[in-house]
Amino acid sequence: MTTSKVYIETFWQIHRMIEEAGLQPGDRLPSERELAERLQVGRSSVREALRALELLGLIETRRGEGTFMKPFGEHQLIQLLGSFILQGNREKRDLVETKLLIERTCLQLACERMTEEKFEHIAQVEHTYHLFFRRIVEATDNYLLLRIWLVLHDFFEHVYTIDVPSEFYDEMSQALQKKCCVEAVAVYERYVMQNMSKDK
Amino acid sequence: MTTSKVYIETFWQIHRMIEEAGLQPGDRLPSERELAERLQVGRSSVREALRALELLGLIETRRGEGTFMKPFGEHQLIQLLGSFILQGNREKRDLVETKLLIERTCLQLACERMTEEKFEHIAQVEHTYHLFFRRIVEATDNYLLLRIWLVLHDFFEHVYTIDVPSEFYDEMSQALQKKCCVEAVAVYERYVMQNMSKDK
DNA sequence: AGAAGTTAAGTGGTCAGACCAGTTGTTGAC
DNA sequence: GTCAACAACTGGTCTGACCACTTAACTTCT
Numbered sequence: 282m283t284t285s286k287v288y289i290e291t292f293w294q295i296h297r298m299i300e301e302a303g304l305q306p307g308d309r310l311p312s313e314r315e316l317a318e319r320l321q322v323g324r325s326s327v328r329e330a331l332r333a334l335e336l337l338g339l340i341e342t343r344r345g346e347g348t349f350m351k352p353f354g355e356h357q358l359i360q361l362l363g364s365f366i367l368q369g370n371r372e373k374r375d376l377v378e379t380k381l382l383i384e385r386t387c388l389q390l391a392c393e394r395m396t397e398e399k400f401e402h403i404a405q406v407e408h409t410y411h412l413f414f415r416r417i418v419e420a421t422d423n424y425l426l427l428r429i430w431l432v433l434h435d436f437f438e439h440v441y442t443i444d445v446p447s448e449f450y451d452e453m454s455q456a457l458q459k460k461c462c463v464e465a466v467a468v469y470e471r472y473v474m475q476n477m478s479k480d481k
Numbered sequence: 482m483t484t485s486k487v488y489i490e491t492f493w494q495i496h497r498m499i500e501e502a503g504l505q506p507g508d509r510l511p512s513e514r515e516l517a518e519r520l521q522v523g524r525s526s527v528r529e530a531l532r533a534l535e536l537l538g539l540i541e542t543r544r545g546e547g548t549f550m551k552p553f554g555e556h557q558l559i560q561l562l563g564s565f566i567l568q569g570n571r572e573k574r575d576l577v578e579t580k581l582l583i584e585r586t587c588l589q590l591a592c593e594r595m596t597e598e599k600f601e602h603i604a605q606v607e608h609t610y611h612l613f614f615r616r617i618v619e620a621t622d623n624y625l626l627l628r629i630w631l632v633l634h635d636f637f638e639h640v641y642t643i644d645v646p647s648e649f650y651d652e653m654s655q656a657l658q659k660k661c662c663v664e665a666v667a668v669y670e671r672y673v674m675q676n677m678s679k680d681k
Numbered sequence: 682a683g684a685a686g687t688t689a690a691g692t693g694g695t696c697a698g699a700c701c702a703g704t705t706g707t708t709g710a711c
Numbered sequence: 712g713t714c715a716a717c718a719a720c721t722g723g724t725c726t727g728a729c730c731a732c733t734t735a736a737c738t739t740c741t
Contacts, residue, residue, distance in 0.1 A: 286722095286723070286724095287723075287724065287725095288723085288724090317725095322724080322725085323724055323725040323726070324725080324726085325723095325724065325725070325726090326723085326724065326725080343732095343733085344731070344732055344733080345731070345732035345733035345734080346732085346733060346734080347733095
């Protein structure tokens with residue numbers, strides 16, 4: 282009756298096992314062979330289940346050492362999805378546009394939530410676009426947005442190089458310190474968005 | 482030197498194969514045995530790679546029949562991820578916020594690019610949030626944004642139910658027809674954003 | 682005793698071969 | 712022409728073997 286596939290079943294059993302044992306990031310799972318014996322299935326089925334857990338970013342396997350719980354939030358998902366998405370020129374155009382839109386949104390949000398402490402954090406950082414904007418996105422205090430931005434930026438860097446004048450960092454810092462969202466967005470639009478659209 | 486794992490390598494090779502052959506939803510992939518021989522790897526490695534593709538929602542396997550391309554957008558992954566990732570409230574909060582921000586951004590963009598034809602497309606559609614907003618996001622003519630939105634929305638639906646009054650659709654349609662971005666955003670903020678933030 | 686090198690056991694990674702359980706298309710009897 | 716039986720595929724699973732790598736225990740030498 283239950284034509285449920287073994288590796289699916291195994292997937293859930295391992296998942297339950299993790300929960301019940303209360304495994305924390307860094308903890309080690311039983312070896313593949315032990316899991317196979319304990320769950321009364323073949324090792325290949327265990328492996329297919331583990332692949333799924335790995336893809337979900339729940340576990341990490343280290344050859345010769347074992348299988349370990351991974352820290353929360355490092356989802357393979359978005360990375361993988363991303364690599365499927367980007368293929369043709371059409372996609373590159375979309376990538377640029379999406380990145381600009383999301384950065385502007387993050388900037389606005391970050392500006393609203395900017396605290397003195399966070400501002401210091403940004404002001405001190407080396408003036409590279411990646412580091413600078415990362416701090417900004419982090420200031421949104423939204424981890425999911427950060428993940429999405431990281432992926433977009435990562436892909437972006439493989440296609441284009443970003444080059445903004447040092448005035449950008451200065452003026453942006455000023456706007457952020459004043460917590461003036463409108464000005465921050467204006468600076469962004471002037472130095473980044475216009476820059477990108479003319480570079481194509 | 483390249484200790485790259487075979488099943489990872491195989492994963493990408495199959496992915497490339499799919500692209501180059503231009504396989505469409507419904508099309509059949511070579512059998513596992515044939516893939517193994519053609520790529521010169523063991524069948525188990527092929528299977529682990531296929532598991533990953535399956536989890537990503539790209540393919541579907543039918544016992545006795547074969548492996549087939551799956552229609553776009555049916556991510557197995559999402560449902561699984563939902564049960565894992567969206568456990569903490571922090572993650573849910575981020576999800577809601579991100580979805581709202583991206584929808585607002587899409588709405589603005591779509592409004593700018595709205596054509597009469599596209600508007601008809603939207604106006605005709607059944608008044609469910611998913612279908613209605615999907616058309617809006619499609620009107621941005623940015624496939625990457627659409628992908629991101631689909632993922633977010635899928636997640637979201639597993640956690641919350643969206644319920645907006647029918648006035649929302651009417652007023653939004655009006656704003657879109659007038660191509661008035663400001664009004665469209667205002668309608669969105671009134672009916673959706675405020676709604677979500679009070680629901681917690 | 683302490684340090685350095687060696688060995689053995691354990692782990693994930695991979696492969697080959699076997700068998701099961703379904704599907705499909707062919708064949709052949711009626 | 713129909714329909715049942717069969718053969719040839721497909722994915723699903725298990726087993727056992729080997730490789731590459733890590734760790735820890737065990738020598739051995741100084």
